[in-house]
Amino acid sequence: MVQERPVRVERRLSAILAADVAGYSRLMHTEEEATHARLTVLLTDAVVPAIAEHGGRIVKNTGDGFLAVFPSAVQAVRGAVQFQTRIKELTIDDAEDRRIALRVGVNIGDVIVEPHDIFGDGVNIAARLEGIAEPGGICISSSTYDQVRGKIGIEFADLGEQNLKNIDRPVRAYALVRDEPSPGTKGGSTTPSPPSAPRLSIVVLPFANISGDPEQEYFVDGVTESLTTDLSRISGSFVIAHNTALTFKGKAVDVKQIGRGLNVRYALEGSVQRGGNRLRVNVQLIDAETGNHLWAERFDKPVADLFDMQDEIVSRLANTLNAQLIEAEARRAERSLHPDAMDLIFQGMACLNKGRTSEYLAQSRSFFERALALDPRNIEALVGLAVVDAAAVGMALTVDRAARLAAAETALIKALSLAPQHARAHWLLGNVKMFTNRAAQGIAECEQALVLDRNLANAHAYIGRAKYLLGRGEETEAHVQEALRLSPRDTEAFVWMMFAGFAKLQLGADEEAVARFRRSVEINRNHPRAHIYLATALAHIGRLDEARSAAQVGLALDPTFTISRFRANVPSDNPTYLAGRERFYEGMRMAGMPEG
Structure with a gap:
């Protein structure tokens, strides 16, 4: 019997470029035909020529964006810089609320190649890097950076390791530093404009040991390191690595300067003091952009087992900080004229944290639904809607018990299909199963x-x-x-x-x-x-x-x-x-x- 040969899968090491239009849903909602026409012109006059000039090809259009492949990272980044510069020139006279800007992500990966599409983890990483790029900006992976550094005359800022959605390992990312006139400059002088800090970005500065006892240093460092690890588990967070934070140990620090240097929005600092049989830990959450104190807490406990106490302090801090960071991000989002999906999600989560009343649940639902309208596959929005439905049942605020629970389960199954490691989605699905005799x-x-x-904590309680x-x-x-x-x-x-x-x-x-x-x-x-x-x-x-x-x-x-x-x-x-x-x-x- 003659066996059929297996179908040959073509793989190729390529530089992958992913791009989409920032705020596309808002632009289309405001001016559908005009937006489509302007985007078509930009693609024809700026994007397609730049990609072709640098040896690339567009393999797939995605409605508001595209995927392209290049034979080298240098060509991909040069092409991206060229069309981003040209788009800026073509749109400079457009009103800000009508201006089209692309976000671009570039990665190197071994991909599966088909005539009209490409597949693989390398493609997914490029798409996620595009998602964290600024409008008009370019975000690249460390593998891409290693290939282009010193070869293209362009500076990139180190964003550190990023926890990208649906990518199971952190990815070190770099953002294009654009030279633009600052508001206070005259005569065309320029200064580098650093990328804005990622949402939920934080550095845990080394806690100070004010006990006067050098033997307590190991405990103080342990609290700092454990807290860094636990905060990184917060969905969507970006936490500066402990080894980097340790470089500030024992130094007088300017939090705003650290925030700019590390490109983070928040800093956590604290102190540990032991006196007799008691231990006191003070912590402060600081807005690294303004230097304002957002929240402070004190833990004052009898010393028993120091390591058990460290675990308890870190756990309590991580849970409390999660809520505090969400509240801080929600306040930022309220000031946005054109909120994106994550802005809306933070506002929805902040409403949920205020309480499980009909009013707050209705407000939360509105924010999460608006987020899903902008991004139908947004995991946090799916989980947020499930929380609203399950809470309405649990608090007896609805007569549509079966329908609400079914909707919650459907949303959670979809969320977990996109992000199988999402802890809150697993907890909430467990809650729904408890409501339905499982x-x-x-x-x-x-x-x-x-x-x-x-x-x-909710998982333990449930x-x-x-x-x-x-x-x-x-x-x-x-x-x-x-x-x-x-x-x-x-x-x-x-x-x-x-x-x-x-x-x-x-x-x-x-x-x-x-x-x-x-x-x-x-x-x-x-x-x-x-x-x-x-x-x-x-x-x-x-x-x-x-x-x-x-x-x-x-x-x-x-x-x-x-x-x-x-x-x-x-x-x-x-x-x-x-x-x-x-x-x-x-x-x-x-x-x-x-x-x-």
Whole structure:
């Protein structure tokens, strides 16, 4: 029998150039036909001739951009510089809000070549580099930089290692430094215009040891290094490597100068002091562009095991800083006249961090939907919409429970198909599975999330939730406490305390349930369910007057609540869990809540 020869796949080492139009969706929305006509002219008069002149060819058009290949990195970068310069000349008289500008990424890679397309990891990296380039700018990989350095008379600024979307390893990137007149110069003199700092870019400066004890130096350096590692797990973050940050150790620093030198938006600095059996850690988050202090925190704890304490301090800082950085980026985005997808995502995330109310969820949904309109494959926007849908169900703010959960699961499956290592997406998919009688699968998703991000406090808490859904309420408290250890001031902490309260009621530990629900109310007095669940637990220990008062507060916050509506949303068929639910209904009736 004659075997067929395998189909030969043509591979070639090439310089890959990816380009697209910055703000294309906004331009098309404003002036569709005019934008299309202007882009066609620019491609014909500037782009195509430059690419052909330098031995390249366009292999694929992508609507608002294109992919091109060149036989060498030098030719690719020279071609890109030529057409970017020509486009600037052709558009210099256009109004700023109508001006077309391309972003360009260049990488060297071994690619699969077909007549009208190219494939491979090298192509993906070029596309992601294009995504972080400035409008009118060029961003290249380190492999490209090594080939062009000293050969083309052009300067590139080192952006450090970048965590690029859907690329499983950091990529060192360089950005074209353009010589342009600064606003204050006259007579045509020029100064280099550095690329703007990436979003969520931060340097963790070496913490100062103010204990007067040189033996504490190892602990201080350990905190700095561990925090650098943990902050790099924040999705979309750009964190300066610890070895670079160490060069500032023991020196008087100008944070604004460091920000310019390292091209970062934020700096974290701190100090560690040990006195007797106590340890104090002070930290400050600083805007590296203005020098303004954005946030400060103090940790003051008894010294037990220094390494356990280091782990706890770093975990708490990473969780708190995540929220603080999102808030800072959201404030920047509010000032943008033409926000891009990431601007909108930061604003949506900041709304979610304010609380899980109908108003904030609606605002968040609007931001995430606008982001997806600009970038339909944006992972953070997909996850954000899933958070909104799951929160609406969890907070009982919707009557479309099944539809919301189905929409959330669809968005998360799409997000994970694009980014399988996205920790929050795994946690949230676990949450959705818990809502739909798949608690064991939900635990597996949360455990995977923790493999990817050990500081993801929500994943710990929701494993605790799944345990009481499976009738194992005695295991819930430990998971909730671990979440609180990692993020004691988390905006979700009131929800975690509800989980603990449910588990205590399931076990018949009613006094402890009252304490957990009371703590939930203290954390968030504006959420109706916390008051309603507190009323339920109070009724079971015979404090009926207090129970009825708590129920009235809850009903004032949510006049639509009824016992029958609560009964309609049962996320588990476990017999132990269902028996605990019956105790819940009984407590609600004793507290005077409407049957419905």
